[in-house]
Amino acid sequence: MPASPYIEFRDVTKRFGDGPLVLDRVSFSAAPGEFITLIGPSGCGKSTLLRLLAGLSPVTSGTIAAGGRDPAAVATDLAFVFQEPTLLPWLSVAHNIEVPLQLRGVDAATRAASRQRVLELVRLQEKAGAFPRQLSGGQKMRVSIARALALAPRMMLLDEPFGALDEMTREHLNEELLAIHAQQQWTAFFVTHSVAEAVFLSNRIFILAANPGRIHAEVTVPLPGPRTADTRLARDYHELVAHVSRLLRSVDPEAA
Amino acid sequence: MSSKALKVLLPALTGALLLALWYAAHFFLISEERRFLLPPPGAVWHAFIKDAPLLLHAAWNTAQGALLGFGLAVVISFGFALLLSLSPLVRASLYPFLTAVQLTPLPILAPICVIWVGAGLASVAVLTFAIAFFPLVVNTTQGLISVDRNLLELFQLYRASRWQQLFLLRVPAALPYFFTGLRIAATLAPIGAVVADMNAGSSAGDGGGLGFQAVIYSSQLKIPALFATAALTCLLGFIFNAAILTLAWLALHHWHDSYERTDH
Numbered sequence: 001m002p003a004s005p006y007i008e009f010r011d012v013t014k015r016f017g018d019g020p021l022v023l024d025r026v027s028f029s030a031a032p033g034e035f036i037t038l039i040g041p042s043g044c045g046k047s048t049l050l051r052l053l054a055g056l057s058p059v060t061s062g063t064i065a066a067g068g069r070d071p072a073a074v075a076t077d078l079a080f081v082f083q084e085p086t087l088l089p090w091l092s093v094a095h096n097i098e099v100p101l102q103l104r105g106v107d108a109a110t111r112a113a114s115r116q117r118v119l120e121l122v123r124l125q126e127k128a129g130a131f132p133r134q135l136s137g138g139q140k141m142r143v144s145i146a147r148a149l150a151l152a153p154r155m156m157l158l159d160e161p162f163g164a165l166d167e168m169t170r171e172h173l174n175e176e177l178l179a180i181h182a183q184q185q186w187t188a189f190f191v192t193h194s195v196a197e198a199v200f201l202s203n204r205i206f207i208l209a210a211n212p213g214r215i216h217a218e219v220t221v222p223l224p225g226p227r228t229a230d231t232r233l234a235r236d237y238h239e240l241v242a243h244v245s246r247l248l249r250s251v252d253p254e255a256a
Numbered sequence: 257m258s259s260k261a262l263k264v265l266l267p268a269l270t271g272a273l274l275l276a277l278w279y280a281a282h283f284f285l286i287s288e289e290r291r292f293l294l295p296p297p298g299a300v301w302h303a304f305i306k307d308a309p310l311l312l313h314a315a316w317n318t319a320q321g322a323l324l325g326f327g328l329a330v331v332i333s334f335g336f337a338l339l340l341s342l343s344p345l346v347r348a349s350l351y352p353f354l355t356a357v358q359l360t361p362l363p364i365l366a367p368i369c370v371i372w373v374g375a376g377l378a379s380v381a382v383l384t385f386a387i388a389f390f391p392l393v394v395n396t397t398q399g400l401i402s403v404d405r406n407l408l409e410l411f412q413l414y415r416a417s418r419w420q421q422l423f424l425l426r427v428p429a430a431l432p433y434f435f436t437g438l439r440i441a442a443t444l445a446p447i448g449a450v451v452a453d454m455n456a457g458s459s460a461g462d463g464g465g466l467g468f469q470a471v472i473y474s475s476q477l478k479i480p481a482l483f484a485t486a487a488l489t490c491l492l493g494f495i496f497n498a499a500i501l502t503l504a505w506l507a508l509h510h511w512h513d514s515y516e517r518t519d520h
Binding site for chain 1: 410411412414416420428511512513
C-alpha cells in the first residue's frame with residue numbers, strides 16, 4: 001500500500017435508491033501519480049466507482065478522501081474522460097478544449113496557451129480549427145483527452161475511453177497516454193475491459209467482482225518504464241496478461 | 257451532365273411538363289362553356305400583369321403581417337421554451353393550453369382578434385403568431401431538454417453554473433430542433449397570414465393583403481386573377497422558406513450532419 005495516499009476509499013458502499021448493492025465496502029488507497037486500472041465483468045461497479053470519485057454521485061456509506069479532503073473540495077483538481085468523446089459538435093477542436101477553462105472563468109490568453117500546450121501533447125495542432133464530425137474516432141478521443149489535460153489535473157478518471165476504437169488505434173493511444181502521464185504524473189483511474197490494455201498502462205490493477213461490486217484481487221504491475229510497443233513483446237508482459245486473465249475468469253467465466 | 261445542372265434542369269422540365277398538361281386540360285379535357293373555371297397559364301399571366309401594382313402591394317402587406325407575426329412567434333416561443341424546459345411539471349401544466357391555441361381554427365380566432373386589436377395588420381400579425389408559435393415552442397423545448405446526458409455530466413463535473421449550462425450547452429444543442437420548428441413555422445406563416453387576411457384583413461389605408469384581394473376577386477368571379485393571387489402566395493411561401501433554409505444552413509452546416517450537403 002502506498003505510504004502517502006492521494007486517494008482513500010474506506011468501506012465505500014453504493015446503492016441506487018432501493019436497488020441492489022452496486023459497490024460493497026470497497027477500500028483502497030492510491031498514491032499521487034499512480035496509474036490504477038479497474039477491470040471486471042459488466043455491472044461490477046467500475047464506472048460507478050469513477051462517478052463517486054468525480055462527485056457525480058454520492059456514496060451510500062463509507063468515506064472517500066482526496067488529498068485528505070472531500071472529493072468535492074478538490075473538484076478543480078480532477079478531469080474525466082468518458083466512454084464517448086463527449087465533444088460539443090458545434091465547437092471547433094480548439095474551442096472544445098477550452099470549454100472547461102471557460103467554465104472556470106480562465107481568461108482568453110491563458111486558455112489559448114493551455115490549448116496550444118495540450119494540442120501539441122496529443123499531436124493535433126493541425127486540427128485545431130476542425131469540427132468533431134471531421135475527425136476520426138481516435139482523433140475525437142485524443143481531443144477529449146486534451147480537453148481533460150487542459151485543466152492540468154492532479155487526478156484523471158478515464159471510463160473505458162478507448163473501448164470503441166480499433167486495436168491499432170487503441171495501442172497507439174495507450175502509448176501516447178502513458179507518455180503524457182510520465183510527463184505530468186497525475187493519479188489515474190482507468191476503466192477497461194481489455195486485460196492487455198490494463199497490464200500495459202497500470203502500476204496496479206484492481207479486479208472487481210459483481211453482485212455486489214467489490215475488489216476481488218489486486219495485481220501490481222512491475223513492468224519498467226518507459227513502456228513502448230516493445231513492452232508488448234516482453235515475456236513478463238505476457239505472463240502478467242495471462243495471470244490477470246486467470247483472475248478475471250475466476251470472477252467472470254465469460255471473460256476471454 | 258453534372259448533378260448541379262440536373263438539379264436546375266429537372267425542375268425546369270417538370271415545370272414545362274406541368275404547363276403543357278395545364279394547357280392540354282384547358283383545351284382538351286374541359287368543355288368550352290366551362291373553360292373559364294381553369295384559365296390557361298397565359299390568361300393568369302395577363303391577369304397578373306394587369307393587376308400587378310395592386311397584387312404586389314397586397315403581397316407586401318401580407319409579407320409584413322407574416323413577418324411581424326413570425327418574428328413575434330420566434331422571440332416569444334424561445335422565452336416560452338426556456339420556461340417549459342425548466343421541469344416536466346411546468347410542461348405538464350402548460351402544454352394542454354398551448355395545444356388548445358393550436359387546435360382552434362384561425363377563422364374562429366379571427367373575429368375575436370378583430371374585436372381586440374381591430375382589422376388589418378395587427379390582426380393578421382396576431383393570427384400568424386398563433387399559427388407559427390406552436391411548432392416553434394414544441395421543437396425548441398424538445399431541443400432544450402434532449403441534451404446528451406454525458407455532456408450534461410461534463411458540465412456538472414466542471415461545476416458549470418445554470419446560466420453557463422443553458423447558454424453554452426442547452427441552447428446550442430437545441431439549434432437543430434429550433435430550426436426544424438422554424439422551417440415548419442416558415443411554411444405556416446404565409447399561409448396563416450393569407451387566411452388571417454381573408455378573415456381579419458382590412459382595405460383601410462391600402463392595408464389589404466393577398467387574402468383580402470382573393471376575397472374581392474372571388475366575389476367578382478375573376479378566376480385568372482385568383483390564380484395569379486394563388487401563385488403570388490406560393491411565391492411568398494417559397495421566399496420565406498428559402499430565407500429560413502439559408503439561415504439554418506449558415507448556422508448548422510459546419511457541424512450538423514443534416515445540413516452538411518449544400519443542396520438544401
